[in-house]
Amino acid sequence: MIEIKGVKKQFQNETVIEYKDMVFEDGKSYMLLGASGCGKSTLLNIIAGILSPTKGNVVIDGENMQEKSQPQRDKLRIKQIGYIFQDFKLINEMSVIDNINILRLEGINTKDAPELLNKLGILEKKKSKIKHLSGGQKQRVAIARALVKKPQIILADEPTGNLNFTIGEQVIKELVDVSRGKTLIAVTHDDRLAKYFDCVVDMNEMTSGMQDLVREGGLSND
Amino acid sequence: MIKFALKNMAVKKVQCILIVVSIVISTSIAVLAYNVSSQVSDGITSNAGYYSVIIGPAGSKTQLAMNTMYFSDEPLGTIPYSVAMNLMQDGTRVNTVIPFAMADNYNGSKVVGTTSLYLKDKSIQCGEMMNDSSTMQAVVGYNVAKNNGLSIGDIIYTSHSATSLDTHKKGITVCGILNQSYSSFDNVVFTQVRTLWEMHEHEDEEEGNSHEATVCAVIVNTKNPAYAMQIVNEYNGKSFTDAHGDAYSTQAIEPMDAIREVLNDTDDTKYIVFVLCGIILLMNIIVISIITLLNMYHSSKEISLMRLIGISMKKINLLYLIQNGIIGIVSIVLAFGVSRLCMGMMNDYVSSMGVVLNMGKVYSSEIFILFAVFLISVIPTLIWTLVMSKRDAMEG
Numbered sequence: 001m002i003e004i005k006g007v008k009k010q011f012q013n014e015t016v017i018e019y020k021d022m023v024f025e026d027g028k029s030y031m032l033l034g035a036s037g038c039g040k041s042t043l044l045n046i047i048a049g050i051l052s053p054t055k056g057n058v059v060i061d062g063e064n065m066q067e068k069s070q071p072q073r074d075k076l077r078i079k080q081i082g083y084i085f086q087d088f089k090l091i092n093e094m095s096v097i098d099n100i101n102i103l104r105l106e107g108i109n110t111k112d113a114p115e116l117l118n119k120l121g122i123l124e125k126k127k128s129k130i131k132h133l134s135g136g137q138k139q140r141v142a143i144a145r146a147l148v149k150k151p152q153i154i155l156a157d158e159p160t161g162n163l164n165f166t167i168g169e170q171v172i173k174e175l176v177d178v179s180r181g182k183t184l185i186a187v188t189h190d191d192r193l194a195k196y197f198d199c200v201v202d203m204n205e206m207t208s209g210m211q212d213l214v215r216e217g218g219l220s221n222d
Numbered sequence: 223m224i225k226f227a228l229k230n231m232a233v234k235k236v237q238c239i240l241i242v243v244s245i246v247i248s249t250s251i252a253v254l255a256y257n258v259s260s261q262v263s264d265g266i267t268s269n270a271g272y273y274s275v276i277i278g279p280a281g282s283k284t285q286l287a288m289n290t291m292y293f294s295d296e297p298l299g300t301i302p303y304s305v306a307m308n309l310m311q312d313g314t315r316v317n318t319v320i321p322f323a324m325a326d327n328y329n330g331s332k333v334v335g336t337t338s339l340y341l342k343d344k345s346i347q348c349g350e351m352m353n354d355s356s357t358m359q360a361v362v363g364y365n366v367a368k369n370n371g372l373s374i375g376d377i378i379y380t381s382h383s384a385t386s387l388d389t390h391k392k393g394i395t396v397c398g399i400l401n402q403s404y405s406s407f408d409n410v411v412f413t414q415v416r417t418l419w420e421m422h423e424h425e426d427e428e429e430g431n432s433h434e435a436t437v438c439a440v441i442v443n444t445k446n447p448a449y450a451m452q453i454v455n456e457y458n459g460k461s462f463t464d465a466h467g468d469a470y471s472t473q474a475i476e477p478m479d480a481i482r483e484v485l486n487d488t489d490d491t492k493y494i495v496f497v498l499c500g501i502i503l504l505m506n507i508i509v510i511s512i513i514t515l516l517n518m519y520h521s522s523k524e525i526s527l528m529r530l531i532g533i534s535m536k537k538i539n540l541l542y543l544i545q546n547g548i549i550g551i552v553s554i555v556l557a558f559g560v561s562r563l564c565m566g567m568m569n570d571y572v573s574s575m576g577v578v579l580n581m582g583k584v585y586s587s588e589i590f591i592l593f594a595v596f597l598i599s600v601i602p603t604l605i606w607t608l609v610m611s612k613r614d615a616m617e618g
Contacts, residue, residue, distance in 0.1 A: 050530060071534055078532030089527045093233040098226075102528065105226060105537045145531070 007056035034203030049073030082146030249557035287480035300436035315449035335418035349398035404580035518606035550599030
């Protein structure tokens with residue numbers, strides 16, 4: 001379970017984002033919906049321990065992340081959190097499989113990578129360099145890298161941001177499918193994809209109460 | 223970790239090769255310059271203390287010393303063998319008297335006529351030392367035997383000069399081969415001085431009229447330094463005419479004095495080489511540091527990416543240390559190999575100065591240079607990763 005408690009983030013340009021308290025339950029998929037700049041990605045980065053909140057706490061499974069050092073947060077991220085970045089964060093000059101095997105540096109077992117790549121339909125590309133892949137294929141590699149370590153929490157920042165709707169929808173379906181049983185928090189501005197998630201959080205209304213923002217079953221597409 | 227480091231290097235192979243090439247070039251020059259200058263200087267000094275006095279024809283004392291001890295340059299001329307004979311009878315002041323004559327050539331190697339005393343500090347690899355009471359025997363230097371495929375019992379035919387095709391009719395039998403000494407002795411053929419006289423048809427004169435026989439120099443070891451000074455005074459600037467009316471003028475030198483003059487020059491050269499080595503090393507530090515820092519700068523995005531997916535800075539540090547360490551080790555090994563290869567190519571040139579470069583000779587300063595280069599190739603990595611660890615991962 002992930003608890004967001006009184007989190008406030010102030011950036012160097014003095015932009016301030018204040019989050020209402022939120023709770024993300026284990027095993028559910030959440031879609032964070034909202035306009036650009038409302039703080040969706042920032043929240044994911046705070047949960048992942050990449051950014052530290054200026055104020056407030058993020059508690060994951062009872063452990064207060066703000067009481068941990070940066071190396072401890074890095075360790076938690078590599079062990080328990082699968083993060084799918086908007087711009088993939090893949091090494092272009094390296095092959096698909098090497099981009100996944102990079103996790104071995106931290107002792108992560110990546111032997112399931114071929115199976116995962118197969119499930120995502122890109123197994124035949126495993127030796128191809130990232131720079132030779134399409135946007136959709138890169139997104140699938142990023143998903144495979146995030147999931148190969150069998151994380152309990154999956155964070156996806158605009159996983160369809162670089163894709164057209166058809167491919168994006170396919171990627172979301174696959175992401176939700178392979179993330180079943182885990183906590184999935186995906187950021188997107190495309191509400192047509194909401195139907196694939198258990199819960200939808202409207203980040204534009206962060207000042208409202210959490211229960212008001214979440215509608216079981218997702219938003220309608222119209 | 224090492225496997226991943228190698229893969230990461232393979233991805234940037236052009237960049238890695240360029241770094242290795244630049245390090246190899248600059249480092250091998252520094253190591254080569256240091257080693258050659260040191261070996262040349264050491265080679266010249268190693269023989270200087272062996273002899274008390276050298277008596278030879280009047281002229282350059284450096285030329286006399288260099289020719290007699292290192293076989294470099296041409297002999298100044300000749301003096302009568304009677305000078306040696308007179309000194310041999312001076313048992314009060316003199317321990318040993320060694321005649322020295324340089325006349326012929328064998329396939330580019332100089333032929334020296336002397337006695338076994340001249341080679342008393344040299345060890346024989348195979349065969350035996352020449353018999354001073356006999357003639358037509360030769361003890362050949364290690365390189366002469368190796369380059370000409372000589373073995374004991376072989377007969378060699380000498381000529382008047384390296385360019386002459388006209389060899390003497392009489393052959394000399396190889397009776398011994400010297401061990402490798404990494405000195406000019408490796409490149410010389412030694413025979414009895416009488417052999418040279420026989421070859422030049424002096425044998426009749428030697429038997430009946432010893433004053434006709436000549437040598438290029440007479441090397442004397444005295445019982446104490448005072449006697450050496452006395453002999454120098456006696457023979458220096460001495461002029462005389464033999465029974466046949468041939469006029470001679472001699473000089474006598476203490477080899478250390480003559481060598482000291484040469485060493486003053488070589489010490490200056492060595493000093494210049496050391497300064498150049500220092501400049502090259504300084505350039506090494508600057509160039510390698512800049513290259514490594516540029517390399518790390520280009521890797522900033524990659525480092526940030528790894529940090530974002532949760533790879534710890536400790537592991538990232540280690541990864542880049544391994545990468546740059548491998549580059550450093552490969553570079554210094556290649557630089558060492560290249561420096562030795564260049565030494566092999568330079569050997570022909572420096573052997574004319576009486577020094578044979580030993581490719582196996584490694585000075586502690588060379589190890590220091592190589593170690594410094596290795597450190598230079600990894601320290602910027604540590605600095606850069608330290609800088610990166612202070613930055614926010616999102617900055618990359």
